[in-house]
Amino acid sequence: MQVFLHLGLGFVLLAAQCTPGAAVPSSQCQRQCGTVEIPYPFGIDPNCSLAEGFDLSCEVQDGISRPFNGDFEVLSISLIQGTMRVLNYIVAHCYNTSTERMEFMGRFNGYASRPSSPYRLSDVQNRFTVIGCNALYLIADSNGKGYQGMGVSTCRNFSDLVDGSCSGIGCSQTMIPKMMYNYDLSSSSSYNTSQIWEFNRCSYAVLMEAASFKFSTLYVSTTKFNDTNDGRVPMVLDWAIRDQKCDVAAQNKTGTYACLSRNSVCVDSINDNGYMCNCSQGYKGNPYLPDGCRDVDECIDNPCPLGGVCHNTIGGYRCSCRAGRKLESNVCNLDIGLIIGVTMGLFALMVIIMIIVFWGQMIIQMRKLNKVRQDYFHQNGDLLLFDRMKSEKGLAFTVFSEAELKKSTDNFDNSRILGKGGHGTVYKGIIKNNMPVAIKRCALVDERHKKEFGQEMLILSQINHKNIVKLLGCCLEVEVPILVYEFVPNGTLFELIHGKNQALQISFSTLLRIAHEAADGLSFLHSYASPPIIHGDVKTSNILLDENYMAKVSDFGASILAPSDEEQFVTLVKGTCGYLDPEYMQTCHLTEKSDVYSFGVILLEILTGQLPLKLEGSEKQRSLSLIFLSAMKENDLDAVLVSHVKGQESMELLRGLADLAKSCLDMCGDNRPSMKEVADELNRLRRLSMHPWARFHVQTDAETLLVGESTDGYQKELSGYPMGKSENQPINQTSSYFAR
Structure with a gap:
């Protein structure tokens, strides 16, 4: 041991x-x-x-x-x-x-x-x-x-x-x-x-x-x-100064902090808790005393290269060379540039002249470009717009420059695209105050529409209705005007009806409320101006849903005023198959009753859960309108109703809604109700669904909605039909400002 x-x-x-x-x-x-x-x-x-x-x-x-x-x-x-x-x-x-x-x-x-x-x-x-x-x-x-x-x-x-x-x-x-x-x-x-x-x-x-x-x-x-x-x-x-590290000690600079010199730094101890003080780089002395760290005169030892001149600076030094030499790789070499400077003088003068000529040409071209922009501005109705804006107090409408809109969309980058259609492309933009907007670049239009553009924008800019997407402004200094709308984040009515598992996610009362709000918006659009403003492309994918799932009618920014003469009987609205008014197809005369017909198709989508147009089957089986009207004629409404709708509402309510849809789909436009009458009837049916005597309980409109995926196959088949969010789009919010 x-x-x-x-x-x-x-x-x-x-x-x-x-x-x-x-x-x-x-x-x-x-x-x-x-x-x-x-x-x-x-x-x-x-x-x-x-x-x-x-x-x-x-x-x-x-x-x-x-x-x-x-x-x-x-x-x-x-x-x-x-x-x-x-x-x-x-x-x-x-x-x-x-x-x-x-x-x-x-x-x-x-x-x-x-x-x-x-x-x-x-x-x-x-x-x-x-x-x-x-x-x-x-x-x-x-x-x-x-x-x-x-x-x-x-x-x-x-x-x-x-x-x-x-x-x-x-x-x-x-x-x-x-x-x-x-x-x-x-x-x-x-x-x-x-x-x-x-x-x-x-x-x-x-x-x-x-x-x-x-x-x-x-x-x-x-x-x-x-x-x-x-x-x-x-x-x-x-x-070391024990018990504290630098990050704690430095917070107590007026108390016990030991690094008193202004040009000192705190260094953590490498052996146990604590800190020390050192002078900053370029200084030496005692960092524990006020003004104890003093500037080091590095030039005493002349650290500059042979022939160089040392200049002491606060906390460091710099080197320079005598006249005729320059510092290169820490060596004072002969200044070749000075020697050949005189020889290159004429060349430099020629370069300056060329630069002046180049910039002169650039200025001339820029002036020409600005003149073209001003011409576009005048063609697009700027004087009319500005005169009226001055006379209308509180008009919330902005005329944007092309540069502003390019900046807000990363120069109209493809990753910003929200949707494409026959009348243009819609981009998501961020303008001042980080406000998201939808920016629509319209496709080419004819000269007549350019002349009327200012009047139409003035009318549309003053529309202020909770169920209509607000037009915030436009850009007139381009050949085809660019429209700026408010941004609506929660998708479309099309996605609610035709998304996956829609029967489990959407109550019928919610769809009925959205339809009523959309009808109110269209009714206001028809009644606000004289002649009325006609939407021309009413469909479920043009009814957007805001953060509270309130309906907002969109894509009316380039809609036309009701035609007043034969010259205006020109097809300005392409529309969408399945929603087009048959009377308009025959007469090429677009009226507010054309919007009523298209809205009737929306009511059918709510009742049946089916697409307005199928690409297979016989002619009668392709059109939802023909299938519905045939069922109504044979008094067999139950055959076309979607199953979960029948389980939620009384047949009295469903038949009332079906009768309203049937009247909207009348082949003769004069026999169709007005948009205001449609909105009033929907309001009555909503009250009926919430009546305490009703047989079925109706869920409130505040229920949580989960929006399903859109039916892209149907959208891609139809020319001019608004596309949803592209597969390659990185934008997270599915807003649907779809160009017509």
Whole structure:
């Protein structure tokens, strides 16, 4: 069994609390002890240090002044590295030939401190060093992290030893961990040099600075290692302002923050919690004092290349070359440019003339382009529009520039496309105040429509109805005007009716409410102006749904005013198959009753859940209108109703809605009801569905709606039918400003 002899803790380093104060030391404080400089935050005199833990003493020994930190003589202090070099005591364990026993020589001590002390044993610069041919020592941090380490050094013959080699034969060195603030040593009593004392009477152990040690075989054969400096060797301590890192300490700059110089930086300690202060790059001095970091005059050593001139700057320097030379790759070379400058003068003059001519041509072309834009502006009715806008107070209508709309759509990038149709393409744009809008680039129109465009835009811009998509403005400086609408995010009525699992997601009362709101919007459109504004392409995909799933009729921005003469009997509206008024197809005369017919088809979609037009089957089976009218004629309404509708509402309500749809689909436009009458009847039917005597409970309109996917196959088959969100579109919101 091996028994370790505990050497104990001999001398205790001064280790008081190191929390700094805000006071600045007097200029009369002693800053030198012997040959060692004592920089602040350390001090010798009272009130000359940052805190008690930084107090040192200056003692006279053998007629020489020496600074001490407790019992350890201080060799040097580094502010930049945050280190202090002290002399540590060597433990010697020697064989006494008289007593034939191993005995300790000199002072048996380790090193002791407290967690609040500024000091930690440097794990980077120190090594636990053991010397001898039969030595076993244990180093322990019993009051700290509980670290224990062992140093073993053995040898059989003196010839085995090699100068400068400390790898276990006669000498060993062991690293220590971080955050150690004390240690003590123990030695095994069973290890002795009684058998080899002729050339190795003593063994030694000490924690010391690795850089200051080089093994010599004389350390084993003599007592030379223990004879210098009274048995002491250098050891390195890491010091810092403890308990706080920089990010916490810097927040208390008016209190205990130690980095007082304006040109200083805080550096976290690499050995335990705490921080140090350094001067910023280009400065040197004491960062713990106000204005302690001063600018370094780098030009004293002239770091510039041969022939260069150094100019000191605050925190740095710059180099320049004498006249006729220039700095290239840190070398002052002959300035070739200056030499050939005169020769190139004529060439430079010619280049300048060419640039002037080029820019002159550019200006001329830009003026021509602006004139073309102004011509378009006049053609598109700008004077009429501006005159009326000045006379109408509070008219919320904006005339945008082409540059504004290009910027808001990333130059009409394809990723911004919301939909395409026969009358143009709709893009999502973001205008000022991060407001989303729908921007519609119309397809080419004829000259007659260009002349009337200003009047139509003026009328449409003043339409303010909750169930009509608001026209916010337009751009007139392009050949074909660009329209700007409000952005409506929640898809279309088409997607609600024909999406996947629609029977489980949409209540009939919700569809009835949306139809009523759409009818109100169309009724307002027909009655607002004289002559009326005709939509011309009423369909479920042109009924948008806002964030509350309120209906908003869209795509009327390029609708026409009701024709007043034969010249206007021109097909300006392409419409959509399945919704087109048969009377319009025969007469080419578009009226408000044409919108009524198209709305009747929407009512059929709500009742039947079917598409207005199928691409297979017989002629009668393709048209939803013909299928419905045939069922009504045979008094077989139940055959065409969708199953979940029959389960939600009374037949009285459904038959009333079917009768309304039938009247809207009358082949003769004069026999059809007006849009206002349609809206009033839908309002009556809604009240009927919510009457307490009704047989079926009607869900409220505030229910949560989950919009299904649109039926893209049907959309893609029809020329001019508005497309939903493209498969390649990255835009998340499915808004449906579909161009006609």
